[in-house]
Amino acid sequence: MSSREEILKRVRAGVGKDDFARRKAVAEAYMAAQKRGPQPVMAEDLAARFQAKAEYLSSTVEQIETLNDAPAAVARHLATLGLGVQAVATPDVAGLAWAAAGLEVCGRVAVDADLVGISGCFCAIAETGTLLLLSGPDSPATVSLLPETHIALVPESRIVATMEDAFALLRAERGGLPRAANFISGPSRTGDIEQTIVLGAHGPCRVHLIMVKKDV
Numbered sequence: 001m002s003s004r005e006e007i008l009k010r011v012r013a014g015v016g017k018d019d020f021a022r023r024k025a026v027a028e029a030y031m032a033a034q035k036r037g038p039q040p041v042m043a044e045d046l047a048a049r050f051q052a053k054a055e056y057l058s059s060t061v062e063q064i065e066t067l068n069d070a071p072a073a074v075a076r077h078l079a080t081l082g083l084g085v086q087a088v089a090t091p092d093v094a095g096l097a098w099a100a101a102g103l104e105v106c107g108r109v110a111v112d113a114d115l116v117g118i119s120g121c122f123c124a125i126a127e128t129g130t131l132l133l134l135s136g137p138d139s140p141a142t143v144s145l146l147p148e149t150h151i152a153l154v155p156e157s158r159i160v161a162t163m164e165d166a167f168a169l170l171r172a173e174r175g176g177l178p179r180a181a182n183f184i185s186g187p188s189r190t191g192d193i194e195q196t197i198v199l200g201a202h203g204p205c206r207v208h209l210i211m212v213k214k215d216v
Contacts (some may be wrong), residue, residue, distance in 0.1 A: 036164055046126040047156045047211060053129025057186030059207040066214050070153055071101035073210050074118060078103070081206075083149060087116035092138040093153055110142040117147035117204070123158040125166050128185060131209075132166050135180035144184060150204040152184075155212045 042049055051061045064073050070093075078084065086104045094107025110117050119139065121131045131152055135141045144150050160166050170177070188203030 039162060039164070040127055042126060042161055046159045046161055047213075049126040050124055050129055050154075050159050051209075051211065053126070054186065054209055055129075057129050058189075059129070059186045059209050061209045061211060063211045063213060065212075067096065067153065067155075067212050070210055070212070071096050071098045071103060074098075074151055075101040075103055077151065077208055078116065081149070083116055087118050087151075088114045088143055088147065089118040090120060090139045090143045093118060093120050109140040110146040112146060114147045116149045116151065117143040117145075118151045118153070119144045120153050121158065123160055123166050123169055124154050125161075125163055126159055127162045130163075131184040132170075133182045133184060134170075134174070134178045135182070136178055141180050141182055144182065145203050148204055149206040149208070150184070151208045151210065153210050153212060155215060157215050 051063075054061055060077075062073055062077070064070060074087070075085070078087070085102055087098075087106075088110045089098075089105050089107050091107040094105060096105075098105035105118065119133060122134045123132050124130065125132065131154065133139060133141065133144055133152075144152070160169060170181070184207065187205050187207050190202065
């Protein structure tokens with residue numbers, strides 16, 4: 001036996017590779033048996049709590065009645081900031097009537113040249129004002145990470161109370177994690193330079209949340 005084979009043999013023995021199914025079952029049973037720790041007390045209006053926390057984190061927020069109102073809301077926001085009419089969108093929201101609102105929106109992954117990205121979200125967390133976005137063919141992560149301005153459409157029916165509730169919803173609806181799950185709490189920021197907060201250091205410098213009151 002070569003040195004390489006001997007090392008790999010020891011590694012396999014150490015991690016119990018030949019007993020993976022049993023170890024997985026034990027781990028899942030352990031996690032299922034665990035009780036949640038202390039939870040924050042929140043008012044019943046999760047949408048109001050989410051908006052307050054999101055604004056505290058430097059996001060801007062607008063409320064609309066239905067998803068069909070989103071194109072006009074986005075057009076108003078872009079016009080207010082002088083950001084033009086072009087944007088890239090995740091395919092799951094690219095089918096809205098963007099052109100009717102005077103916008104040129106393309107459903108695809110984002111590239112460095114894209115200035116505005118529009119996405120949906122898997123859910124939102126009222127406790128912290130955080131979005132949970134899942135990567136996938138209809139929701140490429142680049143759209144929320146590369147452009148300087150990220151606009152997210154947030155159905156109020158998808159606002160949950162806590163991070164634990166978000167993971168519970170993810171397990172219930174998806175069964176497991178996708179390739180990437182991104183938590184977004186306002187614009188990207190850093191305090192590395194002389195402890196001064198700078199927005200947009202590692203991602204969007206602006207995050208605008210459009211809260212949708214009704215699902216239909």
